[in-house]
Amino acid sequence: MKVLVAAEDSGSLKEISFPFGTNTSVQQFAQPAITTFASAGRSSYVQRMIIAKLDTGKEYICIARKGGIVQLYDIDSPHTPFVEWKDMTHPSDDAFVGLEYVEGKLSSCTATGKLIMRDLHSISDSTNEYYTLLGEPINAFRVHPNQPNVIAYGGKERELEISIIQNMHRRESDSNTDSESDRSSSWYIAAIPTGRSLSHRKLWKAKNVKNDELDLRVPVWISDIRFLDVNRNSGTDFRVVVSTRFGHVRVYETKYSRKPIVNVEVGDHPLIALSPYINDNEIIYCDTNSTTARFNLINGRNGGHYSGAAGSILCLDSFFPEQEQERARTDANEGDAPSATGLHSGELPLLATGGLDRYLRIYNLQTREIVAKVFVGAKLSAVCIVDGNSAVPSEHMSERESDEEDDEETVDGGRIKTEGERKRRKKLKVQEGGATDGIESNKRQKRARLHDDVPSDDDDDDADDVWNLLDADEEESRIKKEEDDDKGNYETEKAGQGQRRR
Structure with missing residues (x-):
């Protein structure tokens, strides 16, 4: 399989190719092939990374760097740069909080609320850049997967908002097309008299939950957003899940209420990111305490942890094979739980994680079993699975076994x-x-304590004398204890006989 990661320490991208079962912490295991490119230094590290597939069928690596730089690289080696846009943030230290590519439109959003959309069908055209201001602060941004004119955003003390880009339209003649290239070209941004500005209108805004048990206001700090049930036809009916920096997972149904229909505190630590599961009833989340887990949005319970990380998880990415996606949709429509049967070798839904411990871990999304573990050597700020096909070994690697493996x-x-x-x-x-009995156990403990002061040579006569003396002392104390016990029992029995005579 092939995975792309962004190294925050060097500001570079790394392409890692490896089979299932790879574990770099064990020397005898198969080692991955790592290719490093696009180094720009820590001051321009990658904050967001996605894979953009144009209508021509060509795929590109799209990254947003600190300092307001957005770049496109060829996904095939030698990963030549395709195009670069600068000065996308203002001020320069502004951070990218969202980078989305939906149906030919590349959208980037910063923490100060600057939204820029580009039409990648005409990259060479300098006039295809449109922007608007959403207001600050913003910590999470997401574009609807099927409607590029619908956006959701929120942040610190800013509730979830859903807006629509009014001057983005779908061509009527292409609304019923089925091919991917026709769908991506069916949306266009109409110019407005004020120039290259985007006109957005708020569709819906969330309302804070009720006060806590002390009648205090619950703070708001949204960290990530995901759209659920994206195949809904209604333009105003959305199902959205958000994570917060206060450890909450909340689900909103915009058609019924402004308050969340599900509000669960899944932990005591801030949640960082969300990743989709193979169905819309569950979601994957990670926090600042090395926890990556699956959460059921129906019953509000955890569905199991993806264990193994030794530090905070900073990035997630899910991979779904085409057959798995179609089967998951069918099962969801029929109300059945997804199963792992019917998948060919390598066609597994996967989850990639990376963070502070400098390891890339690949999990089987359904069984939560780790199938690969690669040491990258740098803190990971973004991860993306490019190709998940790999031969599945007969025996999967166990994280516990790999951690207990010792160097020789x-x-x-x-x-x-x-x-x-x-x-x-x-x-x-x-x-x-x-x-073993208690005497032998005590004897081993005393010998272990005495071992630090006695030479370890097997031919040392002094050491043998010490062990013999120790054994003699223990044997003498044991005999004396038995004699005392016998004497006590005899006196007790004699006293009882005298009492019976009286």
Whole structure:
């Protein structure tokens, strides 16, 4: 399989190719092929990354860098730069909070609320750039997957809002086309008298939940947004899920209420990002405490954790094969839960995670089993699965087994056992030999404590004398204890006989 990651430390992109079962923490395992390109330094690290597929069928890597730079790179090696746009943010330290490509339109949004849309069908045309101001602050931005004129955004002390771009329209003659190229070219942005401005109108705005048990206002801080049930035909009926920096997952039905229909605090730590699952009834979330989990939006419960991370997870990406997507839609329409049957080798729904521990981890999205683990060597700010096809091994790698695997050193042809290996061998011997009595256990503990002061040479006579003396002392104390017990029992029995005579 092939995965793209963005390294925050160097501001570069890395293309990683590897099969399932890869684990770079074990030397004997297969090692990945890593190609580094597009280095720009930490001051211009990648904040957002997506894959943009144009109507010509050509795919490009689209990235948004710190400093207001948006670039397109060829997805095939040697990853030559295709086009670059500068000064997309103002001021220059403004951060990108959203980068979306929907039906030929590339949308970027910053924390100050500057929204810029470009039509990638005419990239060379400098007049195809349109912008508007959504107001600040904004921490999350999302474009509807099937309606590029519908946007959702929110942030710190700013509730979720859904707006429509009024001067973006669908061509009537292309509304019933089925091909991907026709669909992407059916939307166009009409010019307005004020120039290249976007005219947006608010469709819906959320309302805060009721006060807490102390009658205090619940703070608002939206960190990510996802549209659900995107195949709805209504232009004003949306189902949206959001995550907050206060550990909440909330689901909104715009048709019925401004308040969330589901509001669950899934943890005590801030949530960072959301990623879709194979059906619209569940969502994947991650927080600042190395937690990545699946959340059921129907019953409000966790569906299981994707374990293994040792630090905060900063980026997520889900991969769904074409057959899996069609089957998931069919199951969802029939009301059945998705299953893993009927998939060919390599056609697995996957989840990629990356963060502070500098590891890229690939999970089976359904079973939550880790299928690959790659050390990247830099903090990851973005991840994207390009190709998820790979031969599935007969035995999947276990994260617990990979973490317990110890390095080995060789001196003069001999093998030195590491501390972890000695502990495992000792545990195995105890299990095979059964439980030992208390005297032998105490004897081993005393010998272990005394071992630091006695030379470890097997031929040391002084060490043997120490062990013999220790055994003699223990044997003497044991005999004395038995004699005292016998004497106590005899006196007790004699006193009882005297009482019966009286």
